[in-house]
Amino acid sequence: MNTVILLATFTVVALVQAQMPPCSSLDDGPFLGTAPTLTMDVYEATQDDLSSGQNDKYRAELRLHGEAGGTGGNGIVLEVMPNYQFMNPEDTFRFVANNSQNFVELYKPLDRDGPTAALDDDINVFSFTLKCSLQSNESDFRYYDAKIFVHDVNDNPPEFVTNMTAPLVINELTPSGMTVLEVKAEDRDISSNLSYSLSSPSGDKDLSNHFEIDPHTGHLRVTTPLDYETKTMGTLYIYAMDNGSPARTATATLNVMVEDGDDQGPVYVYEGCWTHDGHCAWPKYTTTTVLKKDQPISVMPVPNKVKAAVTIKAKDMDEAANPIQFSIASTIPPGSESMFRVTTASTGNGEYTATITPTQSKTVNHGFEIFLKATEQSEQGRFVISMIFFEETGHTCSTGGASAAGNVGTNDNMSPTAEPEKYTEPIVALIVVVSILAAFVLCLALAFFCFVHRSKSSSGSDINLRHANGNGHAAF
Numbered sequence: 001m002n003t004v005i006l007l008a009t010f011t012v013v014a015l016v017q018a019q020m021p022p023c024s025s026l027d028d029g030p031f032l033g034t035a036p037t038l039t040m041d042v043y044e045a046t047q048d049d050l051s052s053g054q055n056d057k058y059r060a061e062l063r064l065h066g067e068a069g070g071t072g073g074n075g076i077v078l079e080v081m082p083n084y085q086f087m088n089p090e091d092t093f094r095f096v097a098n099n100s101q102n103f104v105e106l107y108k109p110l111d112r113d114g115p116t117a118a119l120d121d122d123i124n125v126f127s128f129t130l131k132c133s134l135q136s137n138e139s140d141f142r143y144y145d146a147k148i149f150v151h152d153v154n155d156n157p158p159e160f161v162t163n164m165t166a167p168l169v170i171n172e173l174t175p176s177g178m179t180v181l182e183v184k185a186e187d188r189d190i191s192s193n194l195s196y197s198l199s200s201p202s203g204d205k206d207l208s209n210h211f212e213i214d215p216h217t218g219h220l221r222v223t224t225p226l227d228y229e230t231k232t233m234g235t236l237y238i239y240a241m242d243n244g245s246p247a248r249t250a251t252a253t254l255n256v257m258v259e260d261g262d263d264q265g266p267v268y269v270y271e272g273c274w275t276h277d278g279h280c281a282w283p284k285y286t287t288t289t290v291l292k293k294d295q296p297i298s299v300m301p302v303p304n305k306v307k308a309a310v311t312i313k314a315k316d317m318d319e320a321a322n323p324i325q326f327s328i329a330s331t332i333p334p335g336s337e338s339m340f341r342v343t344t345a346s347t348g349n350g351e352y353t354a355t356i357t358p359t360q361s362k363t364v365n366h367g368f369e370i371f372l373k374a375t376e377q378s379e380q381g382r383f384v385i386s387m388i389f390f391e392e393t394g395h396t397c398s399t400g401g402a403s404a405a406g407n408v409g410t411n412d413n414m415s416p417t418a419e420p421e422k423y424t425e426p427i428v429a430l431i432v433v434v435s436i437l438a439a440f441v442l443c444l445a446l447a448f449f450c451f452v453h454r455s456k457s458s459s460g461s462d463i464n465l466r467h468a469n470g471n472g473h474a475a476f
């Protein structure tokens with residue numbers, strides 16, 4: 001019974017199959033043009049893809065009755081009519097049949113994307129007229145509007161359009177937020193919504209922290225100001241990533257050169273100075289109290305590592321340096337600025353020297369000071385001040401800058417005799433030690449005398465003692 005039903009079913013199916021003539025469509029396809037439409041979908045493929053054996057992606061069913069290339073009564077002949085656009089589908093596709101199914105099959109590599117990112121060289125669809133005729137009767141044929149849609153594979157990484165071979169030169173004064181480069185990349189694939197990002201080699205992290213790139217527009221911006229004095233060059237890696245799956249990324253190496261801007265002021269320059277951040281801090285010089293008219297004063301640096309007189313020198317710390325001009329900011333006591341003439345000269349290597357010349361012969365007080373100002377000749381007019389401390393000849397060991405103000409004489413006429421003699425620290429220490437020793441010895445001597453006086457209790461002792469005091473030696 002079962003066998004009978006099965007047999008009957010098979011017969012019915014066979015009959016229906018047989019009733020549908022070869023070249024008729026398996027589906028009631030839509031009529032988009034003059035003929036029924038057949039649509040097929042394949043993916044683009046490289047030769048490697050085709051050799052990989054994943055045939056499903058590279059062939060699509062051609063849903064017609066009959067057997068393409070078959071020689072029996074069911075055999076059909078498929079022909080591409082020459083009204084195709086751009087490319088002959090037969091250059092890359094062929095018709096095959098297997099188990100009473102017909103296929104179009106990609107048998108040669110097909111690049112959907114074309115050689116550029118532009119859309120006009122893309123191949124998204126093969127449109128052509130397909131003629132299907134009976135193997136047994138060539139006069140019995142029909143036409144179809146055939147479309148083979150070519151789907152994209154993300155087989156191209158983005159490519160930078162922006163030429164980043166030349167270094168990007170940025171002035172250190174470039175304000176935050178300013179766009180310094182518009183990076184653009186393209187992608188030949190259909191999925192070309194690119195996103196941009198950046199990083200830098202581990203050694204240049206401090207550089208990349210100064211930049212950001214807009215992920216959508218590719219605008220490279222400065223986020224925090226650069227500093228030429230800290231870093232003059234470095235490397236950024238710029239990335240463009242497509243939104244394919246898996247995503248592909250292009251990397252560009254962008255060299256950045258930071259250009260010097262005027263953001264530094266002058267510094268005094270001399271060997272052995274107290275430094276801060278590698279530059280002379282608290283610049284200070286000493287000179288003698290004796291001024292000779294029209295004879296430039298000779299200065300010693302503090303600390304005096306070189307053990308010699310030096311030239312007062314200053315320079316602008318910017319590489320693009322401004323000239324320096326020296327002047328006397330003030331004196332202590334105040335009001336003596338006109339006692340000196342200050343001239344500035346260039347050494348030619350970016351340094352400037354100051355020459356201070358008394359306009360009259362005179363001896364100033366120990367502790368007299370000049371505050372010498374070195375000003376860069378720019379709009380900003382940045383300056384730095386050094387101190388020139390006047391001390392009496394012979395006192396080579398100067399007091400420190402901080403205590404210098406305390407030693408200043410209040411006498412405005414600068415009398416050389418008004419100032420009491422000053423002692424240097426080692427001499428003061430010696431005096432203190434000697435005084436303590438002397439006091440100790442005196443106490444011992446007094447105790448001894450008292451002891452002798454009481455034990456003898458004679459009148460002669462009084463005379464002796466009085467006599468000794470008169471000599472002035474008894475104290476020792």
Ligand SMILES: *[C@@H]1O[C@H](CO)[C@@H](O)[C@H](O)[C@H]1NC(C)=O
Pocket residue numbers: 098099
């Ligand atoms: C024909 O189809 C069968 C199964 O449907 C499959 O195993 C075979 O590989 C196919 N032959 C070709 C040449 O594709």
Ligand SMILES: *[C@@H]1O[C@H](CO)[C@@H](O)[C@H](O)[C@H]1NC(C)=O
Pocket residue numbers: 137138139140141
């Ligand atoms: C071949 O097909 C044509 C068109 O359908 C038909 O007129 C003709 O009779 C057929 N010839 C044979 C031998 O069947």
Ligand SMILES: *[C@@H]1O[C@H](CO)[C@@H](O)[C@H](O)[C@H]1NC(C)=O
Pocket residue numbers: 163164165166
């Ligand atoms: C990029 O610029 C450099 C010089 O700036 C030039 O030598 C090179 O040919 C350019 N590359 C391209 C692809 O335009």
Ligand SMILES: *[C@@H]1O[C@H](CO)[C@@H](O)[C@H](O)[C@H]1NC(C)=O
Pocket residue numbers: 193195
């Ligand atoms: C591109 O991708 C971004 C996210 O990465 C998304 O916000 C945007 O809508 C996308 N644009 C298009 C045209 O797909």
Ligand SMILES: [Ca+2]
Pocket residue numbers: 154155156157158187188189191242244248
């Ligand atoms: Ca891509």
Ligand SMILES: [Ca+2]
Pocket residue numbers: 044112113152153154155156188189190
């Ligand atoms: Ca592609």
Ligand SMILES: [Ca+2]
Pocket residue numbers: 172228229260261262263264317318319
């Ligand atoms: Ca600078």
Ligand SMILES: [Ca+2]
Pocket residue numbers: 262263264265266316317318321322376378
């Ligand atoms: Ca400067």
